[in-house]
Amino acid sequence: MSAQKGKVIARNKKATHEYHIEDTYEAGLVLTGTEIKSIRQGRVNLQDSYARIDRGEAFIVGMHISPFEQGNRHNVDSTRTRKLLLHKKEISKLIGLTKQQGLTLIPLDLHLKNGFAKMSLALAKGKKLYDKRQSAAKRDADRMIERRIKEQNR
Template structure:
């Protein structure tokens, strides 16, 4: 008698990197999930969690989306076939999604930033967000609201 396969819940073990600074510096208006075109040594480095999204952004050129300025360290076991850590990587999106992103970027003050990289069904995926920049007073307001929420949760925990 065969047992049914258990469905795996998505968890934080699959998240390889997050861009915490993006949520601090931008209002995220919309998100998209995209695949990343990676070489063999790049995916091995991603699985070792050796990447940095902090300064990354998405550029739309010739109807294609590219992940720019994301640093993926060279694979430690790689030899002369290792990759360039800062190369531009193509994002795998549908044409309709790329058109939406291109239209959004035309608006002043809007950019597309990577939010997190994770593994889903053995493929590397990136969550990208259409973002609008925050002013300094918006950042302070966000910090204040977060602190108030923590205090409320702390008090409610005892009741």
């Protein structure tokens, strides 16, 4: 799926640090004209946002899109809840997984694909503190190994 992505506009950097990623989905967004213009300018923040499923529809909550500077009365609330476009089968599968297994839907990134704004969603499970420490230790060890390999190749 990542090979088909277009230009990445915003990325949720905390997602892989805070969660174990189980599965990913790509969803479209229902936006207004001034919102897509702000997105194309890169004025989006995915921090502290999450997705939820309500009455058979998916929504993204807490995503901040700055108001378009040239917009006037057509600008909308910057943190409003926006609808996500997913297939019905995907939504029913996500309902089951989030309710039964306690998984969370979080946004990984927002990108443009063929002129349309798309969001990569992850089905994730929260990491415990010791998991975060293990991840950091593994990352440090990998860096040390890379340094040693570079030193030997010189």
